[in-house]
Amino acid sequence: MSLIVAARFDSFPEAEEAGRKLFVAGFAHEDVSIFFVNPAGQHDRYPLGGDQAADPGARKTRRGAVAGAALLGLLGAVIGSIVWLYAAGSVLALIIAVGVGAYIGSLGGALVATRSASRAYRAGHSTGMRRAGVLTAVHVTVATEAAAAQVLRDCGGKDVEQAEGRWRDGDWVDFDPVAAPVLSDKVQARPSDAMDSRESRAMQH
Numbered sequence: 001m002s003l004i005v006a007a008r009f010d011s012f013p014e015a016e017e018a019g020r021k022l023f024v025a026g027f028a029h030e031d032v033s034i035f036f037v038n039p040a041g042q043h044d045r046y047p048l049g050g051d052q053a054a055d056p057g058a059r060k061t062r063r064g065a066v067a068g069a070a071l072l073g074l075l076g077a078v079i080g081s082i083v084w085l086y087a088a089g090s091v092l093a094l095i096i097a098v099g100v101g102a103y104i105g106s107l108g109g110a111l112v113a114t115r116s117a118s119r120a121y122r123a124g125h126s127t128g129m130r131r132a133g134v135l136t137a138v139h140v141t142v143a144t145e146a147a148a149a150q151v152l153r154d155c156g157g158k159d160v161e162q163a164e165g166r167w168r169d170g171d172w173v174d175f176d177p178v179a180a181p182v183l184s185d186k187v188q189a190r191p192s193d194a195m196d197s198r199e200s201r202a203m204q205h
Helices: 012-024 063-087 091-116 145-153 189-202
Strands: 002-009 030-039 135-138 157-166
Touching: 002 012, 002 145, 012 030, 012 135, 012 145, 135 145, 145 157
Parallel strands: none
Antiparallel strands: 002 135, 002 157, 030 135
């Protein structure tokens, strides 16, 4: 497996400029690859389209919904019991209170569980979702990894990432567009990267 550093750019001219800066820094032409990454959901990984069998952010929603329904359902039962005891309410009022509490609880629990599935934006961790754009990837060694990451960042690269993969004839041949980038720990994140990460999480919800 090869060590790879990559970053996302908004256009091919920006990505190509980063490539030129990498050549100036001593990287060989066969160690730099520039290619476009389609938007999420447009990689056609399944016969009927789409990239994943299920939204990663929704994997915990079932457990969250059950937990929320149980908690607020119990709260609804308590409130309903109080109303029933002190206001001479009917059994129907109690049932309605429990039902409404369970519904609100399931909805709130699902939303909280989905939000908690978002990943933190920090070095060595995934951004949660790969965004569309032009990727400049560099085949590096342990000794040149930091230099490549710094060049990409200085050229305006977003989501500067570190990865291991198969590099052959100037291409990252096993690149997975669905796998979320793991941020490089060789450079600090740009302010715009953090904003993009928040937008990515918002799109997942």
